[in-house]
Amino acid sequence: MRYFIHLGFDGSEYSGWQRQKETPNTVQEVVEQTLSRFFKKEISAYGCGRTDAGVHASQYIIQIDLDEAPQFDLKFRLNKSLSEGIAVFEVIEVKENQHVRHDAVARTYDYFIHWNKDPALIRYSSFYEDLKLDFDLMQKATTLILENKDFKALCKQPNSYPSTLCQVSNCEVFINEEQGRLRFTITANRFLRGMVRICVFFLLEVGSGEMTLEEFAKILNQEKELKEKLPAHSNGLFLSKVEYPFLEFTDSHHLIRMLKAGLE
Numbered sequence: 001m002r003y004f005i006h007l008g009f010d011g012s013e014y015s016g017w018q019r020q021k022e023t024p025n026t027v028q029e030v031v032e033q034t035l036s037r038f039f040k041k042e043i044s045a046y047g048c049g050r051t052d053a054g055v056h057a058s059q060y061i062i063q064i065d066l067d068e069a070p071q072f073d074l075k076f077r078l079n080k081s082l083s084e085g086i087a088v089f090e091v092i093e094v095k096e097n098q099h100v101r102h103d104a105v106a107r108t109y110d111y112f113i114h115w116n117k118d119p120a121l122i123r124y125s126s127f128y129e130d131l132k133l134d135f136d137l138m139q140k141a142t143t144l145i146l147e148n149k150d151f152k153a154l155c156k157q158p159n160s161y162p163s164t165l166c167q168v169s170n171c172e173v174f175i176n177e178e179q180g181r182l183r184f185t186i187t188a189n190r191f192l193r194g195m196v197r198i199c200v201f202f203l204l205e206v207g208s209g210e211m212t213l214e215e216f217a218k219i220l221n222q223e224k225e226l227k228e229k230l231p232a233h234s235n236g237l238f239l240s241k242v243e244y245p246f247l248e249f250t251d252s253h254h255l256i257r258m259l260k261a262g263l264e
Contacts, residue, residue: 001066004100005045006090006249011056012123012235013085017047027086034081035064048100048242049107050193054234056124058256059249061242063100069093089252098246106169108187108241109196111232112259116180124259125181126236133207135175140213141206145186145199146171148220154202156194156231166190173203174263183263197231204232
């Protein structure tokens with residue numbers, strides 16, 4: 001029997017979702033250990049995608065396979081046992097041929113920035129002190145991203161993929177100058193390693209005048225290569241939505257809704 005588990009996590013204290021030999025304390029490791037303790041056998045949990053260390057998810061989907069239906073309230077037990085930084089919203093039985101990663105048709109990421117120091121934001125929004133940005137140029141840069149097809153230039157490890165083509169269906173920047181805050185949102189059928197944070201890096205380069213729109217366009221078109229690409233800080237990034245053609249999830253975006261206030 002296959003189950004999708006809809007959860008969210010604060011990535012601040014974790015080394016990303018995916019279990020790694022050299023890096024302890026991943027979300028996958030913690031969840032698998034908890035499930036294996038419940039069922040008294042090794043349980044593998046497969047995620048809908050990777051997240052880097054420090055990155056958050058307000059909607060993340062995992063799948064597990066069980067021999068039979070749990071004889072207890074799995075959602076309740078998980079929430080009682082997992083740390084406060086991981087919350088389970090739903091446990092949904094699905095067909096055994098439905099796959100949490102391969103069947104996802106779209107994912108949405110939101111990235112938050114603030115430039116006025118605020119302790120309430122520091123875990124969930126990246127602080128870039130005294131930013132001076134040309135927001136009109138940044139909006140034009142998002143249009144270039146939206147129109148692009150090949151994201152090799154915005155990938156941390158492009159040679160590890162057989163294809164670097166992605167279909168971006170939405171890409172926008174929302175600014176609230178009074179609050180001193182910015183939100184970048186992007187939706188695509190797939191994302192490459194580091195792609196969203198590298199997008200934000202280039203948006204900040206364009207917005208701050210360190211790079212022209214023409215230069216950014218050449219980089220996207222692989223006509224020019226930038227030797228150093230510094231991904232934006234991890235703590236401002238959220239995986240905020242995962243979409244499947246056969247399933248809809250209950251709204252779990254409480255923190256995202258608060259962060260979006262004034263940025264929609």
